[in-house]
Amino acid sequence: MSSRKPSNSRQQADEVTSSVATTAVTEQEASDLLTAEELHAEHEQRKEDQKGRIEATDRELLLHLLYQMVLIRRFEEKAAEAYSLGKIGGFCHLYIGQEAVAVGAISAIRPDDYVITSYRDHGHALAKGMSAEEIMAELYGKAGGCSAGKGGSMHLFDASVNFLGGHAIVGGQIPLATGIAFATKYRNEDKVTLCFFGEAAVNQGSFNESLNMAQLWKLPCVYICENNQYGMGTSLARAMSLQDIARKACAYGMASEFVDGMDVLAVREATLRAVERARTESLPTLLEVRTYRYMGHSMSDPGNYRTRAEIERYQQRDPIKLLSASMREKGLLDDETMKQIEQRVHEEIERAVRFAEESPLPAPEELYTDVYANPIKS
Amino acid sequence: MPLITMREALNQALREEMRRDESVFLMGEEVGAYEGAYKVSRGLLAEFGPKRVIDTPISELGFAGLGVGAAMVGLRPVIEFMTFNFSILATDQIINSAAKMLYMSGGQFKIPIVFRGPNGSAYQVSSQHSQALESWYAHFPGLKVVMPSTPADAKGLLKSAIRDDDPVIFMEQERMYGMKGEVPEDEDFIIPLGVADIKREGTDVTIVARSLMVPVALRAAEELEKEGISCEVIDPRTIRPLDIETIVNSVKKTNRVVIAEESHPFCGVGAEISAEIIERAFDYLDAPPRRVSGADAPMPYAKNLEALAIPDVQRIVAAVREVTYTA
Structure with missing residues (x-):
């Protein structure tokens, strides 16, 4: 089993064996995964791995990454609470557990670079610099929401920070990202597009068609597969014949990397490499970032396809815990600073909720606005 | 005015708009080196180069989505489907x-994107x-759907479609690519979207026809004129x-309507037009609206069966006789 643990973020795709079966449906299978001792050893190993990166990273940046991950975690907890109170409706897919992916990857790009993702989009939107107020108001279906209350949780957009959504058909954003990258190249801009999607999207035709064209036409796009190991309630092992997703890049002759998605610095470093390749050589990259979602697929998911024990095991590899523990060991974080981070996050979330509560509902006439950019009366 | 074919008119529209606006590009299967499966893009690769005339892999979903992504950040893609039958893969x-x-x-x-090709x-x-798929796309708010029936309309409407800021489904007809007509050479010649054209004036019956059915309806009108029925x-x-409005105003004048279409009847555009007429001009009708549609069956291969599946002059004439009670 040890050869397949996603502990070494620098491990290249080709080195990963193809006997992947990290997903677990039953307690028996879950217990086959990692013992408590193995898990502890892995956690220690990860801290070791991270130490070098911590030393090489500016403290202000580390604190920023930590802040963003805590912000996303608390935002999502608040969203879950508001959902259970009936303040948020529809589908609501939480990002808890996966924070290191959006935060690490988006920390590697410029503000004028583009980000596009799936319906599990709150974390990416926050990491790209969208206001928590406008995101929360959107979840509340209010006029002050980033999409004017018309998109909801799955369709967050903000043109001012080049956040291009929030797309709710699995894999639908992958051709869109390819087109955004096509447009930047067409105009000789040096912007890079980050395209996030879950591992289940890899089974869609849109993934194959897009990656083929991206490599064929040398488009500056970084495809970031967030492998949280479940497509809704179906484990990767039950849905994918070849489960080492990074290896699929060889079908297109594309560069790829396997990344530890619980280590925000590993995600950042891998993305920096991919972004460099995109910006200077105009070449795409496929990153497989192994992560885990603690919550259900959506708020209505009872989660009976996996065990509590499995979730708890992954929670011991928590990305926020991992970074804060490593920083503490290096003397870069103390209780007081952590408290301040939590306090600042708390205030930001409270402001967001207040803004969402106070924002008016969309006016009835908004039902028919923005259907067409050039409406023609008929 | 020069007499040119529908395919030449479409080619002119593409060429002029690509010259006018650097952000317009053409992408699709065989549009470049092959110059289009129906030669609509003849000469465009030579003039604009492979950056703006792009041959794609056979990946309809992928390149349609690529076009939408490029449009999100300000380009104006023209995505060619070799036929709209293949657009079914791209409907997502x-x-x-x-x-x-x-x-x-x-x-x-x-x-701001145009999806075009034969339908x-x-x-x-x-x-x-x-397959004639216009009722599919017309069903969805957010899309505009255009179906020209003459070379001049094709040119003017395609230029409008490319300049429009909304996604436009531009449906040509394979049987009509060789059809000739007078087409203005003026580069500013455009036809606004959303405006019907009265192809022939008449007083007794209104025939609403689109695309391939327009020339068929005009021939039916000629035949009926000999019998004293003015269409x-x-x-x-x-x-x-x-x-x-243009349709309803005509019906208010003639009090009778036949709707001709190549597509299947069920949930079709003809059904929609019929419903609109009934809602808006019921009291003016002297006969129930009559649809003449393609067969409610998949298209057969055999030549005789195929001919039966597509409305022709005789079927439109028969329908007009029905609504005028002259059968």
Whole structure:
């Protein structure tokens, strides 16, 4: 089993064996995964791995990454609470557990670079610099929401920070990202597009068609597969014949990397490499970032396809815990600073909720606005 | 005015708009080196180069979505489907992405894109290559649907479609690519979307026809004139938004209407036009609206069966006789 643990973020795709079966449906299978001792050893190993990166990273940046991950975690907890109170409706897919992916990857790009993702989009939107107020108001279906209350949780957009959504058909954003990258190249801009999607999207035709064209036409796009190991309630092992997703890049002759998605610095470093390749050589990259979602697929998911024990095991590899523990060991974080981070996050979330509560509902006439950019009366 | 074919008119529109605006590009299967499966893009690769005339892999979903993404950040793609039958693979990107992006982003991302290619029947290409899909696309708010019936309309409407800031489904007809007509050479010649054209004035019956059915309806009108029945032939040209006012005004004058279409009847555009007429001009009708549609069956291969599946002059004439009670 040890050869397949996603502990070494620098491990290249080709080195990963193809006997992947990290997903677990039953307690028996879950217990086959990692013992408590193995898990502890892995956690220690990860801290070791991270130490070098911590030393090489500016403290202000580390604190920023930590802040963003805590912000996303608390935002999502608040969203879950508001959902259970009936303040948020529809589908609501939480990002808890996966924070290191959006935060690490988006920390590697410029503000004028583009980000596009799936319906599990709150974390990416926050990491790209969208206001928590406008995101929360959107979840509340209010006029002050980033999409004017018309998109909801799955369709967050903000043109001012080049956040291009929030797309709710699995894999639908992958051709869109390819087109955004096509447009930047067409105009000789040096912007890079980050395209996030879950591992289940890899089974869609849109993934194959897009990656083929991206490599064929040398488009500056970084495809970031967030492998949280479940497509809704179906484990990767039950849905994918070849489960080492990074290896699929060889079908297109594309560069790829396997990344530890619980280590925000590993995600950042891998993305920096991919972004460099995109910006200077105009070449795409496929990153497989192994992560885990603690919550259900959506708020209505009872989660009976996996065990509590499995979730708890992954929670011991928590990305926020991992970074804060490593920083503490290096003397870069103390209780007081952590408290301040939590306090600042708390205030930001409270402001967001207040803004969402106070924002008016969309006016009835908004039902028919923005259907067409050039409406023609008929 | 020069007499040119529909394919030349479309080619002129593409060429002129690509010259006019650097952000316009053409992408699709065989549009470049092959110069288009129906030669609509003849000479464009030579003039604009491979950056702007792009041959794609056979990946309809992928390149349709690529076009929508490029449009999100300000390019104006023209995506050619070799035929609209193949657009069925791309409907996710057309309907879920292009049609809804502006709305679900609260007005932030407009999608100025044209999806174009031949729609409807060709010659004995059987079930999977003969479909008229306008009612599919016209169903969705956010899309505009255009179906020209003359070379001049094709040029003027395609230029409008490319300049429009919304996704436009531009449906040509394979049987009509060689059809000739007078076309203005003026580069500023455009025809606004959403405006119907009265192709022939008349007083006794209104025939609403689009695309391939327009020349068929005009021939039917000629035949009926010999019997003293005066037909007004209206081509909506744009299916969505539909210029229902022009149609209804005509019906208020003639009190009778026949709707000719190549597509299947069920849930079709003809059904929609019929419903609109009934809602808006019921009291003016002297006979129930009558549809003449393609067969409610997949398109057969056999030549005789194919001919039966597509409305012809005789079927339109018969329908006009029915609504005028002259059968």
